[in-house]
Amino acid sequence: MTTEFDFKTIQISLLDFNNGQLDGLPKNPRFFRDYRYDAMKKSIEDSPEMLNLRELIVYPVGERYIVVCGNLRLRACKELGYKELPCKVLNPETPVKKLREYATKDNVSFGENDMDVMMNDWDKSELQDWGIEFAPEPEKDEFKERFEAITDETAVYPLIPKYDEKYELFIIMSASEVDSNWLREALDMQHMQSYKTGKVSKSNVVDIKDVRHAIENRNTKS
Template sequence: MKTEFTFENVPVSKLEMNKGQLQGLPKNPRFFRDNRYEAMKKSIEDSPEMLQLRELIVYPYNDKYIVVCGNLRLRACKELGYTELPCKILSEDTPTIKLREYATKDNVSFGENDMDVMMNEWDKSELQDWGIEFAPEPETDEFKERFEAITDETAVYPLIPKYDEKHELFIIISSNEVDSNWLREALDMQHMESYKTGKVSKSNVVDIKDVRHAIENRNTKS
């Protein structure tokens, strides 16, 4: 089927966003997060000629036009002060099933970007200005890296990492519940505050002062 349409600059006042007002064409489901929407507005400001290269696709309705493709562009252009926009005006004979198809396909992104090429051969700051999003850099967990050294197969003895510059980490290994319960009882851990909440609860992280207090009390009773 050949789609009939004409080109025309249409006053913004005659363009309506698709809110489901046409039977058979559900309202536009597309939305951007604030940062993505602002990036699109900046893109229009920086390259207004793109509106000529990629017109809105509209459908005649009650002496106005419903925007089938380009609702967010219309919203941004209104905020930027545009009074008219280039449009492809579909024929009134266009079936609503085709309108739904155009609206859906206009929002579908086929294919993927080769991130290796983009990172090494393109200017990342330019791409970000043009709306391309990059995954955030993973945060370095220095404690996790030091702790993982304990399981290094090349180690011939346990490696005890430092928690930070002020605290040193000691590790007591228990392979069964009996030993674990004995240690908790010996250190009176059931009466200690959790390092996470400050409330008395089961915790496997113990301050050295509590350990010292428990041992000294044990020796006094002996």
């Protein structure tokens, strides 16, 4: 079935938003966040000729017209002071099922933009002005950047031995020299066996067996 329509320029005062007033055609579900709506208004201001390239689709009811496709454009144009708009007027005999189909398909965005192409070949500021959304830039994680920049050559003592996956690594942090000295004394870290050389000396990297031994000896003495 080919739906008939006429091209007309219609006074805005005769155009009604789709609020569900036509039996069988639910209220228009489309809405934009404020920033996207503002972008659409700016797009109309910058390129008003687009209204002639993509007219509102309306359905006649008596002397008035219900906007089937383009409710948000109508709202924006009202706020911008338009008095009339180009429209495609559907045949009054158009089945209401077709009206639902048009309203739904007008709100569907088929396909996806290739963001790599858009970022590299297009002007991002222009695209944003025209309503294209980009994913927000991730927040900068300075600690993660510093951590990932560490190499074996630039790593700061203590170095962490590489254990097999079946073992667990425990890290104890101290922001106080008092706490650091207490831990060294409690675990006798001045006399720990080096995981690298096997020699007994001061170490900030200790094996759990040495920690357990220190705690058990401490408990025995007390």
